[in-house]
Amino acid sequence: MSSSGESNEERDIVRFDLFELKDVPGKGKGLIATQEIQPGTCLISEAPLFTTAEIQSSDTERELVRIIKSLPRDSQRAFLSLHNNNPGREPFSNIVRSNGYPLGPSSDVGGIFVKIARINHSCLANTQQAWNTGRNQETVYAVRNIKKGEEITIAYTIGGTSAERKSRMKQFFGFECRCELCSRSGKQLRTSDANYTRMAELDDSIGDSGRVRKTPEKALSDCRELLDLYRKEKISDARLPRLYYDAFQICIMHGDQARGREFALRCAKEWTICQGNDSEDVLEMLDYADFPSSHGGFGGSMKWEQSIDAIPRGKTEEEMEKWLWRLD
Template sequence: MGSLDTTPAYKQQAIEGKGQGLVATRSLKPGDLILSEPPLFTTASLTNPATFEKDLGAIVKGLPKDGQRAFLSLHNNNPGSDPFSNIVRSNGYPLGPDSDVGAIFPLVARLNHACRPNAQHTWNAKRGVEVVHAVREVKEGEELTLSYSMGGPSEERRGSLEAYFGFDCKCEVCSLPQAELEASDARLREAQKLDEAIGDPRRVRHLPERALADCKALLGVYREEGIFDLRLPRLDYDAFQIAAMHSDAARASAFAKLCAEARTVCEGEESEEVVNMRALEAKPASFPNWGATKKWKSKIEDVPKDADANAFEKWLWKEAA
């Protein structure tokens, strides 16, 4: 996925009301790599909270001059005491979702927030770089954005962004006309309820048809809201797990394929998660929690081969033909 154009995909410039940001220098397609950046430094050696600021200062002073300038020019949400620590808190990213080690990526830190982002960042452990990919079509000159929030209706998003990052979000979603914003908020509240229901293991075990229907309903919300970031492959993975629990190799393989494709857009082909999902696509029964019941038992060969898109969708979501 993504194009092979080697023209630089971004440039840094001032963004009205936001300070510095990155904008696209050419049109981008979903999956296009925007940038790949090694860490300026990591927090791996900063293990003593009592000396964190002092030790961090030593790291910064040991950087080349251009590295020092890049770090010190980053936004500080909490100016005052402990300036080095607060710049890290304002701009740091973990080295993967489960890592306790953070890092500073000066270019990635310039990507501003949007509640409907057009890009996704991830840590590529194999290459030791943070990568950013386009997750939807981006026009030349359009600002490149990430989401800093966990989603939810506008009052929740704006409240958390104000609390943690010190700004009142005025992105295209938060700035919708009141009636449209209320409709969006209603959909996103429904998304929260659906996500909670999908995560209920007892419901997945005993009412899998409803759990799968909830997955499709949540996908509909994401499509209507223009959400194309990592929430999509996570939803595909939820659907995969439902099929896997009930020994449905055909649907499990199909959902694993969708998950791998969506992960590829967000993270690139080298992503460990993409590799893992491709393996599950080929052998869904290798999933550790495979086959708690035989309710939907099927074989991979049962995936429809000649069905049109509409018929395949109905089969995938176990809807009546």
């Protein structure tokens, strides 16, 4: 139940038919798939046990004690059983720091989700978590095929070389990452680190609005190269729809509504896998697919001016890819 007395259990979706809580060597407890899980499957949709918006004074620890005491006993036990990265002083505050998720990417309010908190980290996670405003719940969706017996994982942090990721995990979460990606060695590790370094460079270039405005061909080419690297590294989380959104913005900035529509549809498809078809991101991108010119960045230049009607018909998949990425 929430601290307001409203039952979370009646609203939560927890697919216990798809996974179970088991001991995981070196990690304590974790969620293990009991059958094969397809991409786009919702595993958990959970309302917060409480949120940091309920803190009413600057004495955070005292406020958290008050909030926890107001919860039912089983909810108190669930909270106190969560991992604490920094045991010692301010135990309640440190449990929140160790397990809290923001209620959306730009929110300064965090929530505690005791079921989702049982999901361990991997730098190459097989699920994506996100806040669903319509449901007022944090969701977890499978983003790739998960085999029976495979651990269900979330990425606590993404990007950077293996050494950089391990350093962040040690600093913020108190453990050394030994996931599939960080356990690579030799040539495989060097190749992966080089790919991740290049991905960061491309992401920075794509985010350079001046470059996008002056040389959109290069910016779109960067998106294509980044997509290829994502595929090589088997990345299928929220980075993928964000990439398609970048490509969408590049096209509509220069008046190309045809390619803008196609990229918006691809973005919506990937967001659906990551967040479900009722997420704000999906609904927004479907609107942009119908009306690309409604985006605030439309028509900064009309260098590539095309209407939606200019989408080619009768092309093969390969021909369509060449057209979309302006390779023809």
